[in-house]
Amino acid sequence: MTNQPAGGVKADLGLDGQGVVQLTWQRGVSISEADAEAAMRGVNELCGTGRHPMLVDMASTAQVSRGARAVFGRPCQASRIALLGASPVDKVLANFILGINKLPCPTRFFTARDEAMAWLLKEQVAAA
Numbered sequence: 001m002t003n004q005p006a007g008g009v010k011a012d013l014g015l016d017g018q019g020v021v022q023l024t025w026q027r028g029v030s031i032s033e034a035d036a037e038a039a040m041r042g043v044n045e046l047c048g049t050g051r052h053p054m055l056v057d058m059a060s061t062a063q064v065s066r067g068a069r070a071v072f073g074r075p076c077q078a079s080r081i082a083l084l085g086a087s088p089v090d091k092v093l094a095n096f097i098l099g100i101n102k103l104p105c106p107t108r109f110f111t112a113r114d115e116a117m118a119w120l121l122k123e124q125v126a127a128a
Contacts, residue, residue, distance in 0.1 A: 010035050013042045020120055021046060021054040021078060025061055033067025040076050047077035053120035054078040055113075059086040061093055069097055075104035082116035083109045 010031070012024045021043055025031065043054065064072075081103070083094045094109040110116035 011039055013039065013046060015046055015052065018117075018121060019052050020117065021052045022057070023054060024057040027060040028062050030063040030065070031061060031068045032065050033071055036065075036068035036071035040071055040074065044077050051077050051079040054081045055084060055116055055120060056081060057084045058093065059084065059090055061085075061090065064093055064097060072097060073103060078105055080105050080120060081107040082120050083107065084113060084116050085109060085111060 010026055010029050012022075014022050016022055023039060023043065029035075083097070085091055085094055091109060091111075098107060098109065108116075108119060110119070
């Protein structure tokens with residue numbers, strides 16, 4: 001996997017061997033507008049001119065600020081986004097993001113990594 005920092009120590013960002021951008025937020029993190037800006041800038045730099053599906057591991061995220069939610073509503077180089085969480089709180093946060101913002105690409109919440117990856121890669125199989 002190709003790795004690149006995403007806004008300091010709050011998240012890890014990389015591109016795996018299947019062409020999926022992997023954005024993993026640290027456990028218990030509060031995501032500010034600046035954090036979201038840095039992460040999206042990193043995604044765009046990592047993808048370059050190509051578009052890639054993206055898995056966002058947000059398990060145990062403490063909070064996503066209003067400004068961060070606005071940033072996540074902007075177009076980026078992700079072709080589709082799977083939000084991966086583990087708890088009912090993660091689902092509430094994801095539903096808040098999904099319900100408030102008009103998202104620029106297909107976005108879904110999952111609790112199982114395998115299901116999220118299958119959904120993300122379905123797009124690539126259909127295009128082949």
